[in-house]
Amino acid sequence: MSFYQSPKSISAYDAKFEAQKIAFAPVSFQVARCLSQFGLLAQIDKAGEAGISLTELTNNNDLSEYAIHVLLDMGLSMGIFWCKDELYRLDKTGYFLLHDDMASKNLNFIHDVCYQGLFELEASLKQGNAAGLKHLGDWDTIYPGLSQLPEQTKRSWFEFDHYYSDHAFDSLLPMIFKSQPQHIVDVGGNTGKWAFACTGYDANVNVTIMDLPGQLAVAMENARNNMVDGRVFPFETDLLDPSKPFFEGGDLYWMSQFLDCFSKQQIITILKRTVAAMKPNSELCILETYWDRQPYEAGAYCVNATSLYFTAIANGYSRMYHSKDMLKMISEAGLYVDEDIDNIGLGHTLLRCKVKP
Structure with missing residues (x-):
């Protein structure tokens, strides 16, 4: 196409x-x-x-x-x-x-999360920061404030985020567990939905969620409600602060709709920290929606439009990437792509990465 x-x-x-x-x-x-x-x-x-x-x-x-x-x-x-x-x-x-669920989720997300802030797109592009975020709260980026958003805004944000990821879960789980990981590290695990999907799929797997304190508090409350808090563990960190710890020794590191939240240099830094934490036989699985890999033009339109949410509201510097840009960053960080699978869920691509020998 x-x-x-x-x-x-x-x-x-x-x-x-x-x-x-x-x-x-x-x-x-x-x-x-x-x-x-x-x-x-x-x-x-x-x-x-x-x-x-x-x-x-x-x-x-x-x-x-x-x-x-x-x-x-x-x-x-x-x-x-x-x-x-x-x-x-x-x-x-x-x-x-x-x-159409997608149209409904997109409409609510744009209205509740983005509409007022997008008026500041011009300023955001000139200044290099999310000038529209002030309409939601007083944070440097939206992520520390997700748990503090007004209920309707928070609901629309998470429904938008989960709608795209959840559609990929059923087909992803067999792919992820074919290597039989015993310990998965969910980097940027948010509310814990992927962690709970993993513990439901495999009765022996443990999952550590790495995230900011606000998101971890929500995730662990959800873990208790799902009665898997004995298999899902929190690991508090700030991935943009190299002085903060990074969980080491996981069998499989998981990043779903995560790297699009960062600039290119930040992505390379995060990936390098992941490489340093991985064992020789560990894997890193990256799930993203790349605009050039969408099966339909409507998908590419939505993905490219989402980039401007990052520009004006989320942080001012990240975006939805072209797959070639991501592949370059993966290689620069010391990884190679062992498996590359398109058309998962609603236009997702899974990159299974390993440390270069």
């Missing part, structure tokens, strides 16, 4: 319309969200082929006719639904906005 099109692939007329869509994109986003939040999409969907009128929608909602009408008019222009004989029916785009 090519992500690049020749200039002749779209007419000037269509290109001009696309430019206007970009100019009004924040309006389109908010209209789509309001149609969903107010239940209008669901009501139009329920009406089916028969359709539903403006009067019926107004009678069924607390909103004024004016409020509903302006949303409907813009929704028509956006192709969310269509209208015949003054009856509204859901179109395909509206159907996926309403029923």
